[in-house]
Amino acid sequence: MRDELKGRRDMGLTRIPGLLFGGDYNPEQWPEEVWREDVRLMAEAGVNLVTVAVFSWSRLEPAPGVYEFGWLDRVLDLLHANGVAVDLATATATPPPWLVREHPEIQPVDAAGTRLEFGSRQGYCPSSPVFRAATVRLARAMAERYREHPALAMWHVSNEYADHTAECFCAESARDFRRWLQARHRSLDGLNAAWGTSCWGQHYTDWTQVEPPRKAPGPVNPAQLLDWRRFSSDALLACFEAERAVLKEVTPDVPVTTNFMSVLRDLDYWKWAECEDVVTDDAYPDPADPRAAVKAALSYDLMRSLKRQPWLLLESAPSAVSWRPVNVPKDPGVMRLHSLQALAHGSDGVMFFQWRQAKYGPEKFHSAMLPHGGTATRRWRETLALGADVRRLAEVAGATTRAEVALLLDWESWWGLEAPESMPSDRLRLHELLLSWYAPLHARGVAVDLAPPGRDLSGYRLVIAPNLYLCTAEHAAALAAFEGRLVVGPFSGVVDAADQVHDGGAPGPLRDLLGVRVEEWRPLPDGVTQELVTTDGTRLLARTWTEWLDAEETEGTDVLARYRGGPLHGRPAVTRRGAATYLSCLPEDPAPLLDDLLTAAGVTGVAGAGLPADVEACRRGRYLFLLNHGAGPATVTLPEPGTDLLTGRALPAGPVTLGPRDAVVLKPRPTTP
Template sequence: MGLTRVPGLLFGGDYNPEQWPEEVWQEDVRLMAEAGVNLVTVGVFSWSRLEPAPGVHDFGWLDRVLDLLHGHGIAVDLATATATPPPWLVRDHPEVMPVDAAGTRLEFGSRQGYCPSSPVFRAATVRLARAVAERYRDHPALAMWHVSNEYADHTAECFCPESARDFRHWLKERHRSLDGLNAAWGTSCWGQHYTDWTQIEPPRKAPGPVNPAQLLDWRRFSSDALLACFEAERAVLKEVTPDVPVTTNFMSVLRDLDYWAWAEAEDVVTDDAYPDPADPRAAVKAALSYDLMRSLKRRPWLLLESAPSAVSWRPVNVPKDPGVMRLHSLQALAHGSDGVMFFQWRQARYGPEKFHSAMLPHGGTATRQWRETLALGADVRRLAEVAGSTTRAEVALLLDWDSWWGLEAPESMPSDRLRLHELLLSWYAPLHARGVAVDLAPPGRDLSGYRLVIAPNLYLCTAGQAAALAAFPGHLVVGPFSGVVDAADQVHDGGAPGPLRELLGVRVEEWRPLPDGATQEVETADGTRLPARTWTEWVEADGAEVVARYRGGPLDGRPAVTRRGSISGNGPATATYLSCLPEDPAPLLDEVLAAAGVTGVAGPDLPEGVEACRRGPYLFLLNHGSRTATVPLPTATATPTSLPTATPTATPTTTDAVFTDLLTGRPLPSGPLSLAPGDAVVLKPSEAVLKQS
């Protein structure tokens, strides 16, 4: 069984039949069947149609839609329709609309406008979710429940009086007493000592910088408040239909929600991803987000939304060139998605998304877009056996939302140029270029299954997290400005790196952020010179070996990179600390990869622009570059952990084949293969290779 009861890989998209007359529905399902669509998302923004007046339901049109889809063999990811409250609810209860940090209550007329803490809104969503669940609990088209839509997209936080009451309740649960809160928030600074809970408000716009500890708790609360909305609906769905999986669509690497906590509440992780065709780093950014989705539950996930071509919400909406939709879709499958879904099926004629691309565009079936939709549907069917296969990574990147929120607090840091997403990408990009499989993990997780763990930044680090890292037996790399504060955003006694001090064998005496455009040279032990940007530190080695030093300026000769071996035979084999941000960490990365015994899934010589991912026995190779790439296929004696790919120079006989390309059915021998720009190969090893592995 895969993510749903639908066998194989999933293929389809959001379907909004309420935007079209019913005679169009028949054409839609016919074309869906022609394209190989087997799952559609229905009803995301249908609250006002399903409940046109309080307690009055109109399910007739949705009944007909679900019956029609099921009759053509198409399953449904059925939304609870609670993403946008209907006009009658907003007008009867204007307090359900969110208030911004300046105190302005936002108006109805867009989507997803609601206060997450509003008891009126939450009660109304639960009532509708129950009505929808009881109506369709036994419908044969129902494959998955879709709660709300893209939480925190338009409303990540609300500053209204109801949110203030909910925030105070959350603070009481966390801190237990006003004394505990005052101590955690350090309210003796700037005269903020509270003597009554009613004095506490959300961090609205203030005359100057807001208490960073209050901001950190507010970020935690806002994530939890939205999660409570999801969990309230999920509880109803599980009561009525305990065997139907429940999801809500995530938004890739999103700062506003702690996806580790959210994923625990989901049955299936789903993601909406929109790589920008105009961004040269789009493939790397997408790969990072996909690896996060796979890591959240450490099993296959589902790409629930993507764009066939241009989106409608960027300042300049660049379309995808021919073949890019296919390449982006195969990338998601390579990183563990068990399907490819789009927003949306039929391109809208009106509204804010009328220029957003669709599987079936305005021009209909006489278009390149439709031909690419048909071709991709065929590719997805050819790859059906990949469903359910998993990825084993030997490298983990650490991501902690508390640390992220603390690091990016406004107006109170040594530099606001340290952005966690960019720090993650600075390490992920060279790993991706080398074909190294990467998981993301929270710092408190058991990390013993990895050979190498990289923490690009752990600004906030607790004693428990430090103990988990100290127990890790592999190789550890920790980036700058780590171990600075505790869970209350208070600087650790003795300064950084706080609870990581013994593990890393260093003391940080001073932060030395660099001005924009400035660089600081770093020299490794072998004489390699590396420019660093953005950040440096005055570090004292206290048990660690110095492996690179600063050259030039006031830091000349001082430690830049240190390394400490295992302490008394326990903990990491090596613990490396970088007090700077090298523009290119590749030389340092290659050294630690070699020490950890980690290699790429396609061997050591992956051509530039070629992405290599392995799911179970299957090897995906995708050429994101602008040039044809040549990759050597291993011999039949090689194991499937080192497989490269491309197009054969000669057609082998089946008996010579080491691999089969699932996309074409071609048998492939060992030897050099050519992969054109934008092309991809999915290699299945022969039985001989599998037996030898």
């Protein structure tokens, strides 16, 4: 229990007992007579935290330096009087019309040179000094106004960075990019060397010649694109850090967050998480996607891994969203099941967008805890029931997860891998590569962390790098120091930090560790597969990618599988040197290889073997979560006796049947001395 409480203290929300439950609240969209009804219903549902003022800049500062806090004062006072704490946004996610009209240059410019117009949200250039100064002024005014307010539990900076504006190509961004490049490369000679500008006649002789990678006649320099991705992530992070600095100056004891967007390519969340007190996430699994549960679990495990402590699901949808081409609602029981899944993977609460369903605007058809139909609806009944479940699980707060398997994820390698128009194949997508390994681990109830390649990996038994296209000597040294089982996927160790191919070819600095050399990439056309056969006769099919691999002459390298048929017939497909395995292909089903690896590493699932296909098993601290994502009943064997916290039932060890979309949260029975 001591470790569980420590995790909660690290999160910084000890003033709110138990798990958090609530959602975004937009009182400015409603007349004040509705507010009292809102807080009454919040109390009925068990809401203890709401996010307020995310898009309220134009209401809080209707003219430059003119603040109207009265309405927000009344909202916070009312919430506090009714036992609801506040995740208070700095309201800087969308600049107000007066700022845009006085300074139209703060609006973002796309890669084709078009300046985007006001009328949506998050329309700003991250590098604009005018925009940044205005956000800092408002953040300071908010902090000084509410520093002593008893409702204030957490600061929420901006909203979903990179959702609408991940990059800006304006003249101000170009100046900021050049400053960033000068700090990174020190000189033009350094830049020209790193970008390989002798290719295609791109040699620069003055910094003013360097521009963002705007739309060009043909493929853009991939090294320039990689630095642009780094810069764009850093430019947005600088916006966050500028506001955070003010908040920490004025309210040093109030935790600060900004809401992430699950497995998002545009921002290096390892770097961002270092600057947050609490990791929070917005997650919207698609009810129409048969892989929704697996994708959500992967994103939740990433959130837990970013700071290796409990996190918070800050936004999710009670039912349908409003922004997909077809917005499928959640069937009865799915909202509960999705919420329990987040708790199982380390969230210390369940929050939604939003509390009361909007009457107007682009999100008027986005579901809410309190729908258009009010309290005489199934959705409201499910909100009440979920609030009761969250209260029953209060003791889970702060519990941590111990994983023996890690998946490696490096954002810079991701950006390099998916550079457009310059790769052997554009079919290698990192999110899909992660899922190809994560899905069978998830199906076996194996707890998984995600980790950057340079992190100390000593606590794991098995580490899987689905792809490390960009691999440095430091990355290779960290992997070589790892004493457990290691798996490296194809097209790894290809380039260095400047996106330049390693001398001698792939796998570059991993060559001694893996004992192989890649002679040729052989991507497969769509719909074409390549057979391979393991040493025990198991036949597998590879898709998308294969490689001409040399391993025969390398001492100490064993061939675990060979290609069968075609130009690669008889050549190595999967190899092992010591405890390190290399896959030169993408098996359609890696399960046979994975099972051998798990056995060799001594890793088992948290609920033993033989989980039904639609059942998810997660252990969080001492609590075992069993979630049935299927439309029919499923029987699972409990490894120990205990109490189901959701129902209060005492359950013996042995088989237990879960109804469709039902769950058990097992608290083990104390052992007798």
